[in-house]
Amino acid sequence: MIKRVTISDKALEASFKVAELIAKNMNSHVIGEKLIRPACLVMVETIRRINEMADDINDIVLEKIKNQKLFSLQIDESTDRTSKAQLLDFGRFVDNSNIVEQFLFCKELKSTTTGKDIFDVVNNFFEKSGLSLNYCCGVCTDGAPSITGKYKGFVTLAKIKNPAMIITHCFIHREALVAKTLGEKMLKVLNDAIKIVNYIKNIENKDS
Structure with a gap:
């Protein structure tokens, strides 16, 4: 019972x-x-x-996207303070000749964080909202395997529905990757630049 x-x-x-x-x-x-x-x-x-x-607000944003039809997405999966995986989705679309970015949803990935799980959450949201990934012209991601995986990533599954979708890598994550790659070389360049600036300042102070 x-x-x-x-x-x-x-x-x-x-x-x-x-x-x-x-x-x-x-x-x-x-x-x-x-x-x-x-x-x-x-x-x-x-x-x-x-x-x-x-x-x-959510209804107004969705209505504007429906009127414009074409839109792009920025998707990111992250873990919160309680160790739960959260999927965030931002939408970009044109509104009165302006490019607008609006938060669409934040949903918990309850079981696993595979590409299919992410695709199911995004696809279900759009189906319930009366939208279609067929009108998604682009997706911006951080390049995580679950998103961009060649065989089972979100992007691969999404492109099955819309092959014309353009995939881009987030510029912020690109900068972070570059900083990690350069490492000590970047630090040395910055230190040299600081020394040069301080040297010039000291000369100016003496002349004054």
């Missing part, structure tokens, strides 16, 4: 825990009705409004 916990059960458990905190702090029981209950209502109402605003 499976025991299912309802929202009312959780609400009752929460009320007991709040009552326990009030008792441990030796406050009057009426503080629950006078302060804690109104405070909880304010927090719930505020969070509800924030969620509604976020949904409204």
Whole structure:
């Protein structure tokens, strides 16, 4: 027999825990009705409004993309502080002759972080939103194997749906890779540049 916990059960458990905190702090029981209950209502109402605003913004962005049809994506998979894999997706599209970049979603990769997992999350989001990867003209990534893998990467699976899709490497990650590759050589050049600047400054100070 499976025991299912309802929202009312959780609400009752929460009320007991709040009552326990009030008792441990030796406050009057009426503080629950006078302060804690109104405070909880304010927090719930505020969070509800924030969620509604976020949904409204998301709907507006998706509607603009649908009107323009063509769009590009920037995808990045990262691990948060709780060691959970998060997939972030930004969309770029033209709006009134301006190139606009908007955050589309951040979704947790619940099991593994393979190219297929990433593709399924992205594809499901677009299908539910009424969009299609057929109109995606480009994808910008950090070059991770799960994204750009030749056989099972996200890019490979996405290009099956849209072979015309152009793949680019993020410029920020390129700079990071260059810095790692140059290493001590870059440091020596920078140190020499600092010495030259300091030397010129010393000469100017003496002349003045």
